[in-house]
Structure formats: structure tokens, C-alpha cells
Amino acid sequence: MALRHFLTLRDLSSLELQRILDRAQELKRMQHSNTVYQPFAGKVLGMIFEKSSTRTRISFEAGICQFGGNAIFLSPRDTQLGRGEPIEDSARVISSMLDIVMIRTFGHDIVERFASYSTVPVINGLTDDHHPCQLLADLQTFQEHRGSIEGKTVAWIGDGNNMCNSYIEAAHMMGFKLKIASPEGYEPQARFLSEFADCVEVFNKAEDAAVNADLIVTDVWASMGQEEEQKLREKAFSDFQVNEKLMDLAHPDCLFMHCLPAHRGEEISEHMLDHKNAVVWDEAENRLHAQKALMEFLLNENLKKD
Template identity: 40%
Template sequence: MRTSRRRKLQEEKIVASKAIIERGEPAIPIQKDDDVLAAAARLAGEDLCSISDLSSAEVRAILKLGHDVKRNPHEYRHALDAKQMVLMFEKASLRTRLAFETGINTMGGNAIFVDQTSSPLGEREAIADIARNVERWVDVIVLRTYAHDTITEMAANSRVPVINALSDFEHPCQALADLMTLEEHFGSAAGLNFTYVGDGNNVCHSLMLAGAQLGTNVTVATPRGYSPDIEIVTKAREIAEANGCEVRLLQDPQSAVEGSDAVYTDVCVSMGMEHESTKRAPIFRPFQVNEALMAKAGERAVFMHCLPARRNAEVTDSVLDGPQSIVFDQAENRMHA
């Protein structure tokens, strides 16, 4: 029964996408770029559960659109008139919530926030039933959850698009904002040497995939036993090969950052894993991003962090607040990407 419904929903999404192309109505009518219009038509009605849901051309188009929205916000003030977006968050949020709410409000739409921190999705009511209700009221569902399966199950049962605003496996919107920020600072992400230092977590997964999509050389340095998921690594390497770049896994942060254009880190204890704090602290201490590590990368290198940061844990104050830090540019671009 569920398989039949999933097939029907997917067919409806494809029909909706084709209808937009036939009517010549791009998702953002005032954006004239042919590549962006083509991507908008292809992505109309589609979910974003993972960066791997997007092609390289679609990632580039999304970022191109994000840059234009940031430069010319007045041109998009009616782009989402009367559109309704619901944010259903199991985890606390500052940047993600405000970026989505401010973004849609600025474009003429409306955001509805549902706090799920005390009542995880699927606990009180089946996720499929939630999807069938919510799809009657809104145009898009944005989820921030503990389990990635919650997002994929919602997407499988919803007639409206579902967007992953963070799960335990990926953080695609963060990665898009990060790549947009790299493009702002370097002109292009293609050919850059990008190094992630720390836990091979959800943010790391999305960055590997997104970087590979744009032709960025990605190096990941993690402690033994904390490497990124092998399926993500395999997928990222396949994408990288097609785009003329590489994905490397190392366990030495010192050698990993040499020659890097960007050094990125995240907390070593993600939300929901607080019980591992004492165990992880000494393991990740050698992976702290400090002035000495940034010196290995060079003066040109920028420092990045998805925030919130645990100051003087995974990164020192001097780096986070220093001249190489672009963390608040990343935060701002969460709204535009």
C-alpha cells in the first residue's frame, strides 16, 4: 500500500515539474539565467533530503541564484507570494530557523514554526499521517530531525517538497551556504583545496558531496574510528572523479591542512551525543583548529565553521575571531542559498 502511494506521489511530482516547463513558468520568474531556469524547472516539486539528490549543474544553478538573491533582494520580494512553509524542528536552532523564516518572509511568503523538541516526529502520530495532513496546508515542509529516516519517510509520503534542515546523516542546506561563501571569497570553488578537520559527521558528509559536485578538492582529517560514512565517501569519490577533483581521508590534521585554501571544523559532540563528551574530548584535542594549524595552511586560507562553536574546544578564540575567519559570512548566506 505504502509502495503504491510512494509511486503515485513521485509521478505527481514529475507531472508538476513537466507542467512548469510546458507553461514556461520558472520557480523564480524574474531570474533570467537559462541555466537557473532549467534547474528550477527540473527541481520544481522535488525533495532535498541529501546533496546527492542534486546534479552538479543543479548545485551550480542554486548557488548562482543565491548570489543573485543576495545582490538584488528587491527583485525577489514577490517571488514566493502567498507560499506557506512549515518548519518542524526536533532540535534547537538559531541560524537555520531564522534563515528559513527571514528568507521566505522577505520573498513574500509565510513561515509557520512547529516546535517538536519535546515530541519527536512519529512518536505521537505516524509520520505518513503527519505528511498527509501537513501537505493540505503548506507548500513546503522543512524538517530538522535526529533520524535521517524521519526525513526520507516524510518525503516518501508527502505531495509537497520536503527539505532537510539537518539530520544525523546530512546537512545539505549548510553545505550549499558554505560553497556559496567560498565562491564569494575565491570567485569559484572549482580547483580549491578544502580541508575538513574533526568529526566525520552530518556536516562533513554534505560538504564532501557538495565540494565534489563543484570540482573542489576535499580532504577530511578525522581521528581513527571517526571517519565519515563509507557510502558517502564512495559516492563523493565517484562525483569527484567525474568533476576532475579528489576526495582524501587522512588522520593527521597537520599534513591535511598544508596548502589548503579553506580549513573547516565543527563540534566533536553533536546534539544528541552529549553522553560521549567526556570520551571524545581527549580524542579530538589534537584536531583543534588554532593559530599553529592555520599557519600550516597559509595566509590565504580562510577558516570556516557551521556554528555554534564551542570556543577553545574545536577552535580557539583567536582563529574564530581572527582575520581569516568567514564564519559569519557563512551564517548570513544560510538565508540566500
């Protein structure tokens, strides 16, 4: 059996994705009831961070520790990766000493190259093109609050960024309709849209996407590496704030999510995180449970290979 990685959602089948979501809910119940479950004692997760993070680091490190394993944090400042060692060489060495690797970086080609030379599973903790781990948490959160997302309508409001790209894949895999509202010039790239025209619509007005939505999701206007564009983006995105008025266009029980960190007064109104239908804190916590389910899946798949 070939080594399994998780670089985009489509590294899983739709059935496997649903299994992981169901397992995440089970692991959450176990953790909340203080059930000790440590199937991976002695296993070591390597976490390579070229982009900083709060939720990604804490959730992965806590997750492997709760499984009885350990985590090693690696940054470019601490390793030869930051001094020009080829990714292929680093992948061979790092994977020979670890059991699973998570990478949070810029170019998606970096995780692809690392995975192609790795002897252990590699997880994409975020790249400029995809953020599949966040989608696991979002899908789990919707499922635990509203049941199956199949047949529902999701509105993505804002930049056609890595989160948006992963939502496009999720729509295809989980059978929901995705309505994307982005300012002109900030829509998702055509290469991410063309394959999924049957389940995705793109609008240039937030209101058009929000109508009758079952879930509204947004993200910051300027992601990491785009800070110099902040003022330009503030102007372009000024009509794309998620606020109480926009939520009123959706179904009355429409959920609101944001992957955080949030900039109140920009992409969301001042009190949007406290909206009665906001599930942002559950969404953040579910990074832990969804990624535990993912790591369990990949580590067990690797054991089958051996």
C-alpha cells in the same frame, strides 16, 4: 515532472547547484539594496523541528517572509508527531495544507519517509547523516570571497559527521579535493566514502589535511545528541583544534569556516573566529540567501509540475 525535494545535495544536478549558488548571490545583493521581491505571497512554509536551532529557524522563517510568504513553526511538543502519529499520516495531512516543508530531525529515514508521502517539496534542514543546507551557504561563501571552488583543496578537521558527509558529496559535485582529518574511530562511515574515493583523502593528523588547503572547515566535537560523550571526545579530539598554527600550514589566503555554534578553546582556538581569513559571519548570513534561492528553485519547479 516529478516533485522535487532537497534531502541531500545530490537531489540537485551539479548545474542546478551552481545555478542556486549564483542566484543566492543575486538575492543577497537585492536584499542588501533593500529591493522588495515577493514572488510567493500567500505561500506557507512549515518548519518541523525535532532538533533545536538558531540559524536554521531564523534563516528559513526570515527568507519566506522576505518572499512575501509566511512560516509555521512546528515542534514535537505542539503536534501529534511527538505523540506517535505515523510520519506517513502526518506527511499527508501537513503537506495538504502547506506549500513547502523544512524538517530538522535525527534519523535521515524520517525526512525520506516524510518526502515520499508529501505532496509538496521537502527540505532537509539537518539530519544525523546530512546537512545540505549548510553546504549551500558554505559554497556560496567561498564563491563570493575566492571565486569557483573547482580544483581547490578543502580540509575538513574533526568529526566525520553529517557536515563532513555533505562535504564529501559537494567535493564530487563541485570538483574540489577534500582532505578529511579525524581521530581514529571518528572517521566518516565507509558507506559515505566508498563512492567518492577519487576526490577524498582521510588522515588521522590535522596537519596532514591542512597543508596547502584553500579552505579549512571544522565543527563542534560533540554534536546534538552526543553530549554524554563530551569528555571522551575532548580527549580524542585534543590534537584536532583549528588554530592559528594550523592555518599557517595552508595557503596564505586560505579561508576558515565553522557552521556554528562554536566552542572557543575546544575545536577552535580562542580567537579563531576573528582570524583575518575567517568568514564565519558571512557564512552564517548566507544561510538566509542560499535557502531563499533553494526555496525559490523548489517552489518554481513545483509550479512547472502543476
